[in-house]
Amino acid sequence: MTGARTHDHDHGHDRGHDHDHGHAHGNAHGHVHAQALFGRAFLVGIVLNTAYVLIEFGFGFASNSVALMADAGHNLSDVLGLVVAWVAAVLARRPPSSRYTYGLRKSSILAALFNAVFLLLAVGAIGWESIQRLVHPEPVAGMTVLLVAAIGIVVNGVTAWLFAAGRKGDLNIRGAYLHMVADAAVSAGVVAAGLAIILTGWLWIDPLVSLAVVGVITWGTWGLLRESWSMSMAAVPPGVVVGDVQAFLETLPGVARIHDLHIWSIGTTERALTCHVVMPSGFPGDAFLMQAATKIGERFGIGHTTLQIETDDATACPLAPDHVV
Numbered sequence: 001m002t003g004a005r006t007h008d009h010d011h012g013h014d015r016g017h018d019h020d021h022g023h024a025h026g027n028a029h030g031h032v033h034a035q036a037l038f039g040r041a042f043l044v045g046i047v048l049n050t051a052y053v054l055i056e057f058g059f060g061f062a063s064n065s066v067a068l069m070a071d072a073g074h075n076l077s078d079v080l081g082l083v084v085a086w087v088a089a090v091l092a093r094r095p096p097s098s099r100y101t102y103g104l105r106k107s108s109i110l111a112a113l114f115n116a117v118f119l120l121l122a123v124g125a126i127g128w129e130s131i132q133r134l135v136h137p138e139p140v141a142g143m144t145v146l147l148v149a150a151i152g153i154v155v156n157g158v159t160a161w162l163f164a165a166g167r168k169g170d171l172n173i174r175g176a177y178l179h180m181v182a183d184a185a186v187s188a189g190v191v192a193a194g195l196a197i198i199l200t201g202w203l204w205i206d207p208l209v210s211l212a213v214v215g216v217i218t219w220g221t222w223g224l225l226r227e228s229w230s231m232s233m234a235a236v237p238p239g240v241v242v243g244d245v246q247a248f249l250e251t252l253p254g255v256a257r258i259h260d261l262h263i264w265s266i267g268t269t270e271r272a273l274t275c276h277v278v279m280p281s282g283f284p285g286d287a288f289l290m291q292a293a294t295k296i297g298e299r300f301g302i303g304h305t306t307l308q309i310e311t312d313d314a315t316a317c318p319l320a321p322d323h324v325v
Contacts, residue, residue, distance in 0.1 A: 041162040042086035045176070049079045052155045056148050063144040066133050070126045070210035071149060071190050074217050077119050078156070078183055084111045085176050088268060105267025109231045112268070116225035119217060127214045133207035145206070146194030152187035156180045186216055234264040237271050240300055245273070248299065252292060254279045260319040263302065272304035276320070280313050 053075045060068025088108030096103045160180035163173050193209035196202065227238070236242055240263055249258050260276040273296060293305040310317060318324065 045159040046082050048155050059144055059148045064138050065145045066130050066207050066210045068145055070213040073122050073126050074213055080115045081179055102266050108268045109228055112228035113232055116221050119221045123214045123217045130207040130210040137203035142194045142197035146191050149187045149190035153184050156184035231265045236263050237265050254281045254284055256280055271302040273302045274306045276308045278310045278313050282311050283309055
């Protein structure tokens with residue numbers, strides 16, 4: 001039984017770690033400059049959104065607007081999301097160690113899982129308060145709601161603009177950009193609630209809008225919870241079909257069959273694969289391993305490939321049965 005590790009991480013800039021962190025800039029200096037630029041964008045975005053959360057919650061409490069307080073909770077998710085994205089970007093650049101052989105990339109998955117659970121608990125409390133207000137409406141300062149939420153449109157719009165330049169080359173940056181754009185739209189909904197209260201005097205509009213905000217947060221957070229949980233449990237990454245990968249490996253020259261195929265996420269941006277490959281004709285050489293890893297990276301976006309070659313089809317590999325891990 002012959003083991004051989006293939007690692008295409010350094011053999012192509014269109015996949016794996018290199019692609020996800022913007023090597024399309026063309027050189028190392030450009031990459032470092034881009035990282036510093038977006039590092040500042042994260043810092044400015046976090047400061048702006050934190051200040052707005054405090055202002056919005058304070059005015060929401062003072063004006064008795066549960067819609068403003070609900071939107072403040074939503075904007076708190078922005079701050080947490082930006083912090084997680086920033087920390088993940090920083091940790092992803094840390095080299096592996098003898099203790100953490102994949103580096104600290106998986107910390108971004110754990111942080112996302114924590115944020116998802118925290119936000120679901122928070123929106124549960126907001127939803128309960130909104131239902132109470134629907135049953136027992138209380139006076140709301142409609143103009144305050146309108147003005148504070150309008151500030152939110154500006155804050156979220158400016159933050160989105162900070163990430164607009166990098167949204168096409170970096171998945172992490174694009175996630176932050178889309179989050180900010182969506183939140184500007186949510187703030188616009190709160191502005192509409194304040195205007196409706198001013199024009200109609202219908203107090204039930206405020207808790208109704210807050211419930212809508214809770215729905216938006218829950219919808220987005222549930223997806224985050226599901227994906228982060230799947231990643232933490234080493235599930236096959238979204239968009240990768242195990243059957244397609246298996247079929248590709250079995251078409252490689254000299255391969256009789258494969259077994260013990262595993263595909264999982266190292267972090268939020270990188271994927272890994274291990275597999276036992278039965279090749280009765282003998283060990284194929286390093287060129288075969290490198291080419292296989294390159295093709296796997298190009299077709300399936302998997303940057304860390306390890307293939308173990310077995311040359312005797314009669315060998316009873318203990319990991320051959322599908323139910324054995």
